Amino acid sequence: MSFKPAVFMVLALGFTSGATLAAESSVGPSQRLDAAIAATPSTEPASDAKALRDFYKSRGGLPVWSEARTAAMVAEMQAVATAEGLNPATYVPGAADSELQRDLLVSAALLRFGRDLAIGAVQPDRAFGGFGQDSRGQFDGARFLRDLAEGKTLRDLAASAVPQFIGYARLKQALEQTRAIARAGGWPQLPDGPKLVPGDSDDRIPTLRKRLVISGDLSPTLADGREFDAALVDAVRRFQGRHGLDPDGTVGARTFANLNVTAEARIRQIAANLERWRWMTRQPGRHHVAVNIPAAMLDVVEDGAVALSMRVVVGDVKHPTPSMNTSMSSLVLNPPWSVPASIANKEILPKLRRDPNYLATSNLKIIEYPEDSPEAAGDGIDWNAIGKKFPYRLRQPPGPDNALGRLKFNLKDSDDIYMHDTPNRKAFARSYRALSHGCVRLERPVDLAELMLGDHWKGRLDADIAAKRSTRTMKLERTVPVYLMYLTAWVDDEGTPHFRDDIYGHDRRLSPALERARQPLLRTAARSADRKL
Structure with a gap:
């Protein structure tokens, strides 16, 4: 979409009164663009403002994203974000009062999306299990936007932005597998009771079998039975081995606690660790x-x-x-x-x-x-x-x-x-x-x-x-x-997911920090730009 500059500036900044129109003559296009950028919601105002300013000045200050392209990119952002363990709602641009502000909000959402994929959504603080805030990598936001404007697909740019480590790719697969389990109802909770040991016959053992079948530790052909037999012992040991527990084949307190961690909790744990890979x-x-x-x-x-x-x-x-x-x-x-x-x-x-x-x-x-x-x-x-x-x-x-x-x-x-x-x-x-x-x-x-x-x-x-x-x-x-x-x-190399206890509480602190970082930036900014002028 193209606009004549004078008409565009009136539409972009939402001028509706004679006084506002009179003020326009004393304000240059660069100032108007800067004011609109300053009013655009951002998680990292300094870096985002520079990226937006560099990008739009290279485009003559004109809008870039058509409605059709915007809809396609938002859909792509949501699909990719879901696969990468990010919240898709984070990257939906908010409502705007003008064409320019709508375009800026789209660009701001794209910047946030690219940066979150490339270097993480939160700072890699040591309290979160990171290497420290100064260890975070660089993200060239203006280049990211230019590549999109020049025709590169968002999916291809996203694929090059994420970590290329095999550990990251495997963990993404585990995320989807665990989500599928959660969508199907998760795994059952093992009822309270005394320690379960080989040779026991117990009403809880059918639930234990079902739990281990769903997580892939026991063959579905062995899902029935009340006996703690040799096959169940092997399955419990397999579960213990990939959870860092003593592989003694008995269901004691620590094994019981790990069995009852929900699929939803494991999803959050995987998402936190994907974030740490993005910090690397x-x-x-x-x-x-x-x-x-x-x-x-x-x-x-x-x-x-x-x-x-x-x-x-x-x-x-x-x-x-x-x-x-x-x-x-x-x-x-x-x-x-x-x-x-x-x-x-x-x-x-x-x-x-x-x-x-x-x-x-x-x-x-x-x-x-x-x-x-x-x-x-x-x-x-x-x-x-x-x-x-x-x-x-x-x-x-x-x-x-x-x-x-x-x-x-x-x-x-x-x-x-x-x-x-x-x-x-x-x-x-x-x-x-x-x-x-x-x-x-x-x-x-x-x-x-x-x-x-x-x-x-x-x-x-x-x-x-x-x-x-x-x-x-x-x-x-x-x-x-x-x-x-x-x-x-x-x-691991065999495709088996492993989990460990959050011994220092870093997951416990990172997960809510990620939730805060995932909140969408929905406020309307055009009127703020108008007031600044």
Whole structure:
């Protein structure tokens, strides 16, 4: 649709009175456009205003979107948004009082849609399991609009905007599968009652069977029966394995709780994790280390394939491991452990008040004193006379009981968070491994170190550490990106969805933030533009 400039400006800004028409002569087209843009609803006013201004000035300030094109794009936005775990109603332009304002509202909805797909609908705050607000990627809104105006399809642009990771694509498929389950009525809730164990005969077992059939853990041919037989044991173990539970084949409290999480809740959980994928850098590096904190697992990726995988121990609820986009370029062999002040204040000082010999029995030294002196072990210090703040710095020399074990991997700008070995190997056999003070303990630190140091060290590092007890820092073969990620839902190579407990509450905070971000921008803006003039 084309307009003569003078007529267009009258229509666009909704002038209806003589006084308003008189004011028009003193206001230039650029000012009118700026006023209309300023009155256009936006989730990110500064970036959206610039994108709109650049786009419309390149188009001579004229409307771009015909009614037919608008209807088609809105329908496409809704379809794509649904598939990507976004709210389709978010991208419906609000009512307008003029042709220009209608066009601006369409463009604003398109900007919001493209940005949400490309870099997420909310800021990647660490409280949501993101890497921090400054880690968010860039979205070129003006280019997005220009590509559309020049004939590119919205669906094609959307496909190029979303993350191209296989993990994201698989999770989208799981979202649709779970939605289909929810549309069909979901899965039944298992009634309260005592623990169910193999060999039981119980009125709840038919419900358990139906629940596991719907989620794909039990064959539909085995849907009937009151007996907790071998086939049902296998199905329960399968369910437990993909939910991070002890695969003991019994339905105890944690398994019961996970069975009764509704399909709708799983949909919200998947949507939250799709958002975290949208926060991710699009170039993670051919070689990188990825730690999934809720799963307590580490993968080393080499040229798109997992070269090494291991269990890890992550921070407990009181000392959460932060989500982080960092890197490592060196490791320390036989590292000493400098005790953080928080641990000295909250944990070691109370122990010393109960047992003055705790430093000696734990091989901890006060570094303000000579290492071999009695004072270094705390001799002669009245710990009950000390206030809440531990007044010394503590260090644990290298050795078999050192909290860092034989190896420590330094992480850049990590606020004393690092990956390390540990003398406590029992924790790796547990399904729940959120047990540390925030650092990441490694199940196979030597294997990781040899891989990071290069082929020259393969099969040699363990003996070298044992032979040379001194502390040494070694540079890695290359600087390696490291991602400490918070993913409570993902899909494995076999297409099986996995879920983990929201150990730090990041899902619980992200879901309402997403709901707030998904609210449509429906207010009419043309009259606001009129008032500004």
